[in-house]
Amino acid sequence: MPTARPTIADVAQRAGVSKGLVSFALNDRPGVSPQTRERILEAARELGWQPNLRARALSVDRAFALGLVIMRDPEIITGDPFYPSFIAGVERELASAGQALVLSVVPDEAAELAAYRKLVTDRRVDGVFVTDLRHDDARIALAAELGVPAVTLGHPEAPSPFPAVSMDDRAGIAAAVDHLAGLGHRRIAHVAGPDRMLHGSRRRRAFEEAMAAAGLPAGMVVETEFRAVDGARATRDLLARPDRPTAIVYANDPMAIAGLGIAQRAGLRVPHDLSITGFDGSDVGEHLFPSLSTVATDAVSWGAVAARVLLRSIAGEEPGDTDLPPARFVPRESTAPVTEPTDRTVP
Amino acid sequence: MPTARPTIADVAQRAGVSKGLVSFALNDRPGVSPQTRERILEAARELGWQPNLRARALSVDRAFALGLVIMRDPEIITGDPFYPSFIAGVERELASAGQALVLSVVPDEAAELAAYRKLVTDRRVDGVFVTDLRHDDARIALAAELGVPAVTLGHPEAPSPFPAVSMDDRAGIAAAVDHLAGLGHRRIAHVAGPDRMLHGSRRRRAFEEAMAAAGLPAGMVVETEFRAVDGARATRDLLARPDRPTAIVYANDPMAIAGLGIAQRAGLRVPHDLSITGFDGSDVGEHLFPSLSTVATDAVSWGAVAARVLLRSIAGEEPGDTDLPPARFVPRESTAPVTEPTDRTVP
DNA sequence: CTTGGTGGCTAAACCGGTTTAGAGCTCAGT
DNA sequence: ACTGAGCTCTAAACCGGTTTAGCCACCAAG
Incomplete structure (x- = not known):
């Protein structure tokens, strides 16, 4: 009574054929007569044979896995969805x-490169996913x-030999700015992500362009x-300025939620005294009071498409770049028409 | 000029020894003379040899990887940190x-079991991690x-052949209840996670016991x-009751944040009219206004310890159960002394 | 001088698949 | 009758490591 799992040699023996033929039959390859194929499959079924991926991986020189490396300080939980x-x-x-999917979470850039390697x-x-592109991304x-x-x-800056799957976040930022401009806001601020990250600087540029396009001062x-x-800190700084903005466009939701907290803490009513928009559509933003107007990105399909493209790359195709539907602005309660600024001073 | 990566056969040839000896030398095993060992290591270094994990995995019958399966509806982003x-x-x-780490994210329980299998x-x-234990967990x-x-x-209910790594969340719940009781609250509610999940029902029981211990009505x-x-929905229900609670203990932070939103939306001042506590210490809760009192669990070290225990299991040791330091209650702004309930009716 | 043990090493089997070279057979074409 | 093509199948090599059996030289003990 064999306690170990059956191998194709066992299947071969039971079907009365050679190992090689079993391999052919199991992989639906030509060169096996229909009767023999059936006999082999039957034997495999009876024995409960399951392929050993490790052996397969060695002989075909494939891992059957994709790699994702995420860089974040383990102690800092961004709540980023x-x-x-x-x-x-x-x-x-x-x-x-x-x-x-093989996942690696690393604390810093050096560890990130080491992890990929x-x-x-x-x-x-x-194959690997490259997320959160940076300038001159190593x-x-x-x-x-x-x-x-x-x-x-997204597209890296330098020419890249790899396919890109992009989602235009500029449209979402532009929509947010237009929405605010339409509500009468003129002094609109942007709390941007770090310039070294491509989506940080791209959203910032989108903001600047949208402001110009709307005929608003920079x-x-x-x-x-x-x-x-x-x-939170950025919001504190902005609210302390004499020409305090009447609206703030944040580059992501956690920043916006923290900004909302700061504004409320300062005694401002949102959206009455200050309008706020986030980015990325976290679940929790929807349940705040006021609920957070944000730019919804479909991260799920981004993942699905990126995976599909990567699999095709691995299969030897050369998939071109893909553009996903642009991020959509979702107005909720945290944005409202501008009101005459009160004289209230912010501590 | 060999373009392919060197194998131990290449190393063996260069060092003028057999494949087997190279393997011994590279694995620090006895039976290799110091000079020969050095020569082999030198040859490996010169050739830039790197072990092929796939080959190793096949021969030693190990994957050198651990599995984690996470069940969640991909469309629902809980923001759970x-x-x-x-x-x-x-x-x-x-x-x-x-x-x-091999990660699998699945939508439902059937897919979860299939993923483990x-x-x-x-x-x-x-080896695998089993998180979010349920009753009669399959x-x-x-x-x-x-x-x-x-x-x-955590400990499953039924006897389990596997080591458990537990973090006592009951102490955190108890501390939250005691804190609220000390502030004068008597009508304290609990928004619990689903009963089918062990940490849902355990936190609920901890709540009930802490209430009794504090001499408060159920x-x-x-x-x-x-x-x-x-x-959010649970909070709406609670606030609509005639004997509306003066404090609510939530079983996690996303629920508490949504509850805060509902309370504020209903015109209640938190913590004046209603005190609120969360669970799990999300980053964002700290930046709300009012900031969220919560029970901080150290998920990072939970992960580290669980991994260590699992590795020891795989190595053939039989690590016993481990208890991590209990979750700590972190008072912030969302809890305050009880005030005489106003007559304000909640819509 | 034999015997036995030990250190250092080689050759070959092995893990469980895939892939290649080629054997044996049938059948059509000339 | 011979050739060649095509089909089915086997044997063996191969992927790149690990592990086992056993050889040989050397040395100590009896």
């Missing part, structure tokens, strides 16, 4: 393709050097990190 | 142990059937899902 949703989307594609040289993955060159297929979320921009604590 | 932190903690242990029968992982039996090492987060309990939208 992007990755959970993105991963759910990725997963949806991978499951049906028999692939797995290790995933590839250990041959744990066949990961592009690294992936090229390692010769691993990759997909980037808005105040505070550049900071994407975390709640930084959004 | 637990998993990102937990994973960061896991990762910290794995990286140094040369292990990787697939991870194991595909031999992608050497995953325990499944892991036992599959013969895969596992670690559970509190109102609303059982619901862990999502923000459910916290």
Whole structure:
């Protein structure tokens, strides 16, 4: 009574054929007569044979897995809903393709590069996702050097050998600015993500362009990190200015939520005294009072499409760049028509 | 000029020894003379040899990876900070142990079981994490059937062959109740997670026991899902009651944040008219106005310890159960002394 | 001088698949 | 009758490591 799991040798023996033929039959390849094929499949079924992915991985030199490296300080919980949703989307594609996702969470940039390198040289993955692009992003060159297929979320600045899957977040920012301008706001500020991150600087530029397009004076921009604590500080700074803005466009939801807290703490009524918009559509923003107007990005389908593109790259196709439907502005309660600013001073 | 990566056969040839000896030398095993060992290491270094994990995995019958399956509706973004932190903690242990994390995100329970089964029968992982325990959790039996090492987060109800790593969340709930009782609250409600989840029902029981211990009448309990939208609904229900509570203890932060929004929307001042506590210490709660009193759990070290225990299980040790320092109550602004209830009616 | 043990090493099997070279057979074309 | 093509199948190599059996030289003990 064999306690160990049956191998194709066992199947071969039971079906009275050679190992090689079993492999052909199980992989639906030509060169096996219909009767024999059926006999082999029957034997495999009876024995409860399951392929050993490790053996397969060695002989076909594939890992059947994709790599995702996320950089974040483990102690800082941003509450950013992007990755959970993105991963759910990725997963949806991978499951049906028999692939797995190998995840690495690293604290800093050096560890990030090391993680990519290790995933590839250990041959744990066949391709990698490159998220949160930065200026002069070293990961592009690294992936090229390692010769691993990759997909980037958004277009890197420098020419890249890898397909990009992009979602235009500029349209969402523009819609937010237009919405605010339409409500009569003129002094609109932007709390931007770090300039070194492409989506940070791109949203900032989108903001500046939208302001110009709306015929408004250049808005105040505070550049900071994407975390709640930084959004809070930036908001404090903005509200302390003599020409305090009547509306603030935040580059993500955690910053906006923290900003809302600061404004309320300062005695401002949102949206009466200050309008606020976020970015990324977190679940929790919807349940605040006032609920947060935001720009909804479909991170789930971003993940799904990126995974599909990466799988095609690995299969040797050369998928072109993909543009997803642009992010949509979702007006909720945190934006309202501008009112004459009170003389109230902010501490 | 060999373009392919060097194998141990190349190293063996260069060092003028057999393949087997190279393997011994590279694995620090006895039976290799010091000079020869040095020569082999030197040759490996010169050739830039890197082990091929796939080959190693096949011959030693190990995956060098751990599996984590997360169940959540991909469309619902809970903003729950637990998993990102937990994973960061896991990762910290794995990286140094040369292990990787294989992540699976699934939408429902059937898919969850299938995901565990697939991870194991595909031999992608050497052990699995079992998080978010439920009553009669089928995953325990499944892991036992599959013969895969596992670690559970918290103690399952039924006897389990696997080590448990637990963090006492009851103490945190008790501290929250005591804190509120000390502030003079008597009508304290609990918005609980689903009864089918162990931490849902355990926190609920802890609440009930703490109420009794404080000599308070049995509190109102609303059982619901862990999502923000459910916290909002539960809060609406509670506030509509004639004997409306003066304080609400929520079983997690997203529910509490949504509850805060509902209370504010109803015109209640938090904490004046209603005190609120959350659970899990999300980053964003700290920046709300009022900031959220909560129970902080150290998910990062939970992940790290669980990973360590699982690795020891895989190594054949039989690590006992581990108890982490209990969750701590963190008072912030959303709790205050009870005030005479106004007659204000809630819509 | 034999015997036995030990250190250092090689050759070969092994893990469980895939892939290639080629054998044996049938059948059509000339 | 011979050739060649095509089909089905086997044997063996291969992927890149690990592990086992066993050889040989050397040395100490009897």
